[in-house]
Amino acid sequence: MSNPQTDNTSDAAIHKSDAEWREELNPEEYRILRKQGTERPFTGKYWDHHGQGQYLCAACGQALFESDTKYDSGSGWPSFYQPIQQKAVETETDTSGREVRTEVHCSRCGGHLGHVFDDGPNPTGLRYCINSASLKFESEQ
């Protein structure tokens, strides 16, 4: 079982050993967040989720995306046009696939979230294509 921290306000980076992450995360979360895995489209818990609230990092609890910026991209993965704060996510060039893509990870714990593409809607034109397993939804109370 994962046990994300609930303090979203700290900017302090989180560094844990591979063994610690393996212990804290469930196998699917570990495979995606720590091993740059991808869930199959239309199978995750949030691709068709429409609640009002925030999506936190499933590994460290940092707030990453808001429901107001979520849209239906038709991809089968939760898609957002911007992060909650620019500093919440970091990107890296990913050359592991056939196409060069831009990988997106949590700025606090380094957990892999998904990729960002430039075919998103206004106002940013960006599509943050994120694995459900990397997220934990927190409903607005």
Ligand code: FE
């Ligand atoms: Fe994180």
